[in-house]
Amino acid sequence: MTSHRLQRWAIILMAYQYVVKYRKTTEHGNADALSRLPLGYDKNFDDEEARYNVRELYTPINAEIICRHAENDKVLKRVCSYVQRGWPEKLSPQDADLRPFFNHRFALTIKSNLPCLQTEYNRVIIPASLCGQILRLLHDGHWGVTKMKQLARRNIWWVNMDKDIVEMCSNCDICKVVNPAPARQYESWPDTNRPWERVHIDSAGPVFNSMWLICVDAFSQFPFIVQMTTTTTVHTISALSCGCG
Numbered sequence: 139m140t141s142h143r144l145q146r147w148a149i150i151l152m153a154y155q156y157v158v159k160y161r162k163t164t165e166h167g168n169a170d171a172l173s174r175l176p177l178g179y180d181k182n183f184d185d186e187e188a189r190y191n192v193r194e195l196y197t198p199i200n201a202e203i204i205c206r207h208a209e210n211d212k213v214l215k216r217v218c219s220y221v222q223r224g225w226p227e228k229l230s231p232q233d234a235d236l237r238p239f240f241n242h243r244f245a246l247t248i249k250s251n252l253p254c255l256q257t258e259y260n261r262v263i264i265p266a267s268l269c270g271q272i273l274r275l276l277h278d279g280h281w282g283v284t285k286m287k288q289l290a291r292r293n294i295w296w297v298n299m300d301k302d303i304v305e306m307c308s309n310c311d312i313c314k315v316v317n318p319a320p321a322r323q324y325e326s327w328p329d330t331n332r333p334w335e336r337v338h339i340d341s342a343g344p345v346f347n348s349m350w351l352i353c354v355d356a357f358s359q360f361p362f363i364v365q366m367t368t369t370t371t372v373h374t375i376s377a378l379s380c381g382c383g
């Protein structure tokens with residue numbers, strides 16, 4: 139981000155002709171008088187000078203606005219209701235549009251009246267009516283797909299958010315020029331020095347009407363294969379404990 143800021147400063151400065159000169163700290167108090175030339179406490183100044191407390195800076199989107207939009211969002215209202223009352227075992231056909239939320243149901247919470255998705259970060263779920271505006275805010279500065287996703291994933295979520303970000307950047311000529319997609323680099327796993335230092339595990343199948351849990355020791359390449367009826371967490375842990383223990 140710093141490099142982008144420097145680039146923007148450089149662009150602003152291109153409009154001027156200037157010479158950069160070195161001046162000692164003591165000789166450029168003019169540039170930074172408030173911190174470099176303090177005069178000490180001045181009662182008259184404090185008493186007489188008009189002062190303004192900045193209580194609230196203008197923010198284009200805040201919790202209150204999101205709350206208001208969320209209240210008018212028919213989908214989010216149903217989601218919030220399920221979060222508060224508990225989700226059913228299965229979604230009924232009339233709730234089919236809630237599927238993406240249902241799939242995240244264990245990570246959904248409500249904080250300060252706002253529906254949130256709890257991941258590594260607590261992400262506010264953005265009502266559909268605000269997604270466009272938020273997308274434009276995220277895009278301000280033309281960070282490119284990766285940076286926009288990083289910013290978004292720390293704060294917000296909506297269904298198809300990642301897809302919308304990609305679409306916005308791929309339609310933006312500036313993003314394409316400034317942030318071309320980095321070349322993908324494939325790297326091998328690092329070498330291991332002893333057995334069981336690293337184990338690769340995956341489920342395969344169905345093959346021969348079964349699922350198969352495959353564990354391969356990276357050092358010896360020795361495979362452990364366990365026949366499974368299901369691949370639930372409980373069964374997988376059990377198979378790893380007994381089958382490979």
Ligand SMILES: [Zn+2]
Binds near residue numbers: 277282310311312313
């Ligand atoms: Zn852009």
